[in-house]
Each structure stands twice: as structure tokens, then as C-alpha cells.
Amino acid sequence: MNFKLVRTYFYFTRGQRAGIFVLFGIIILLQMIYFFADFGFDAKKYPDKQKWLSLQSQVDSMKVNEGKMLSKSYRFNPNFITDYKGYKLGMSVVEIDRLLAFRKENKYVNSPKEFQNVTKISDSLLNAIAPNFKFPEWVNNKKESKEFKKYTNQAFAKKEKIILIDINQASKEDLIKIYGIGEAISLRILKQKENLGGFVSMEQMKDVWGLSPEVIENLNTHFKISVLPSFKKLDVNNASLKELTQFYYFRYALAKEIVTYRSMKGKINNVEDLTKIKGFPVDKAKIIGLYLDFN
Known part of the structure; x- marks a missing residue:
């Protein structure tokens, strides 16, 4: 190795040596300032900071309450x-x-x-x-009713007799007495009776929206069809499409099929002929037949 060549790299003039010493001095001065000087922000310069910090606890408590509200459970069926x-x-x-x-x-x-x-x-x-x-309320009422019957005087209970009322003569007050029937459902039953002209079978209670099987059973123990109501029957052979559609058990599609059947087959003689038509509710044929005139 040529040491003389290497030595030339470390040779400095007087001005260069002076510059190096000045640089080292600046570095040492900056290090001392870094270690001994306080660079923290004065709290007095930021008065709002203390105000926001004091509100932080309130913000945290609101978040906790919000979490409790979100996790709150609700009752369900x-x-x-x-x-x-x-x-x-x-x-x-x-x-x-x-x-x-x-x-x-x-x-x-x-x-x-x-x-x-x-x-x-x-x-x-x-x-x-x-x-x-x-x-539902009617379930709770039913349980209360059963519990009450356990403590009734059996001798007195034997004398009780349920008097059946014709459903077509029943009032809103009569219907509300049945467990599971409130004002809304009682009005729905009366509206159904009005649309039909009267009930011809207690089986029609199944068509009333909102009536459970248990409530229908209670209705059957308190009401009956004593006499068929008097109403104008629908002339199924001469009624227009609009008149057929307005009948409770016929919808537009079925009414249209009936009109088509009449034009192709001729007169409809009985409800059995109607059961051959597409879309006819066969399970309700007997009830529907009581509302129709085939003359």
C-alpha cells in the first residue's frame, strides 16, 4: 500500500482545519441546546386545550351510554x-x-x-x-282464565250454561267478550259480515285475518248460525265481470274465467260446474254455493 498517497487525503490547509473546528463547535452547541432546552408548548398559549380536556370525561360517559342503548334488548314473539x-x-x-x-x-x-x-x-x-x-294478549288471558277456573266453586260452575248467540246478530260488545278479540278484530268481523251480507257458516271465521285457531275455537263455543241470513244472491249466469269481481270469494282472474266458461259452455247449473273452472276455491265450494243463484 502506498502510504504517501493515503496521507494526501488527510492533509488540510490552515483554512480547512479552522472550518472543521468551527463545524464541530456548532454540532456540540446544538446537542447542548437539544438536551438542556425545554421545547414544550406553554399551556397558557392554548387556553382552549384545557377546556376540551375537561369535557373528555363527559364524552367518554356519553359513548358508554350509547353502547348500552345499542345493546338494549327488546321483547319479541x-x-x-x-x-x-x-x-x-x-x-x-x-x-x-x-x-x-x-x-x-x-x-x-x-x-x-x-x-x-x-x-x-x-x-x-x-x-x-x-x-x-x-x-299475544289472548294467550296471557287464556292462562289467567284457566288459573281462575281452578278456584271457582264447582257447585256454582255446574249451574253455568253458555247461551249460543247467532253470529249474525252479535254486536261489537258481544264479540269483545271473547278472549283474543279486541275492538279492531271485532270491527273486522262485522265488516266481513257486511261485505258478505251475512255469515252462512262458522267456518268463515277462518277467512277473518288475525283470528288464531284458539280464538276461533272460543268463537264456536259462544256463537253459531241459527238461521241463514237473508241476502240477495249473485246471479252467476247473468252477472257482469264487474259484479263477479265484487263478490268476496271471486277475484278478477277467477271472475274472468267464469265469464269465459259461460261463453263457451253455456249456463252454469250448480256449484259443481264452478269447481271445474281454473282457480275456483274447491274447499269453499259448499259455502260459496249458498251465495249464488244458478237460475
Whole structure:
């Protein structure tokens, strides 16, 4: 190695050496300023900062309350639990499917115990979710009624006799006396009677929206059809398309099929002829026939 060549790289003039010393001095001065000087911001220069810090606790408490509100549980009817709702409640897929299969049979659970019998959920899960169950009023009224009957005087109960009322003569007050029927449903039944001109069978209670099988059973124990009501029958052979459509059991599509059938086949002699028409509700043929005139 040529040391003389290397030595030339470290050779400085007097001016260069002076510049190097000055540079080192500046570096040392800056390091001392960095270690000993206070670069913190004066709180007095930012008076709003203290104000916002004092409000931070209030903001945190509001967030906590908001979280509680979002997590608040609401009461619900367990008969209408969806897949997502069941998952959120902690039910397994199998347990949810058992409930959905039960509901497909048009059956209802009316108590937490029945819900557990159908779904087979554990006792711990039932205890956790049952307080939020909300069943219809008529279910609760029915339970209260059964409990009350346990304490009635049997000798007095034997003397009680239910007097059947003709459903076509029943008033709103008569209907409301039945457990499960409120003012809205009683008015719905009366409106249905008005649209038909009168009921001809207690089977027509199944057509009233909002009536459960249990309520219909209660209606059958208190009401009946004593005499067929007097109303103007629909002349099925001469009625216009509009008149047929206005009949409760006929919709536009069926009314149109009836008009087509008349034009192609001729006179409709009885309700059996109507059952041959596409879309005719065969299961209600006997009831519908009482409203029709085939002359």
C-alpha cells in the first residue's frame, strides 16, 4: 500500500482545519441546546386545550351510554324468530330449524316451556332469553282464565250454561267478550259480515285475518248460525265481470274465467260446474254455493 498517497487525503490547509473546528463547535452547541432546552408548548398559549380536556370525561360517559342503548334488548314473539335472530340469541342451526319446521305446520308456542320442548335448547339459554319473550294478549288471558277456573266453586260452575248467540246478530260488545278479540278484530268481523251480507257458516271465521285457531275455537263455543241470513244472491249466469269481481270469494282472474266458461259452455247449473273452472276455491265450494243463484 502506498502510504504517501493515503496521507494526501488527510492533509488540510490552515483554512480547512479552522472550518472543521468551527463545524464541530456548532454540532456540540446544538446537542447542548437539544438536551438542556425545554421545547414544550406553554399551556397558557392554548387556553382552549384545557377546556376540551375537561369535557373528555363527559364524552367518554356519553359513548358508554350509547353502547348500552345499542345493546338494549327488546321483547319479541319467539314464534317469529328468523335465522339471524336465532343466531344472535345463541341458538344453534339445528335448534332454529326445529322451530321453523314447527311453524311450517301452522303451530305456535305459547310459553317458554313449549319453546324449549320444540327447539330443545338448554335450560341456561332458555333462562337467558325467556324474559324477553312476548306472547299475544289472548294467550296471557287464556292462562289467567284457566288459573281462575281452578278456584271457582264447582257447585256454582255446574249451574253455568253458555247461551249460543247467532253470529249474525252479535254486536261489537258481544264479540269483545271473547278472549283474543279486541275492538279492531271485532270491527273486522262485522265488516266481513257486511261485505258478505251475512255469515252462512262458522267456518268463515277462518277467512277473518288475525283470528288464531284458539280464538276461533272460543268463537264456536259462544256463537253459531241459527238461521241463514237473508241476502240477495249473485246471479252467476247473468252477472257482469264487474259484479263477479265484487263478490268476496271471486277475484278478477277467477271472475274472468267464469265469464269465459259461460261463453263457451253455456249456463252454469250448480256449484259443481264452478269447481271445474281454473282457480275456483274447491274447499269453499259448499259455502260459496249458498251465495249464488244458478237460475
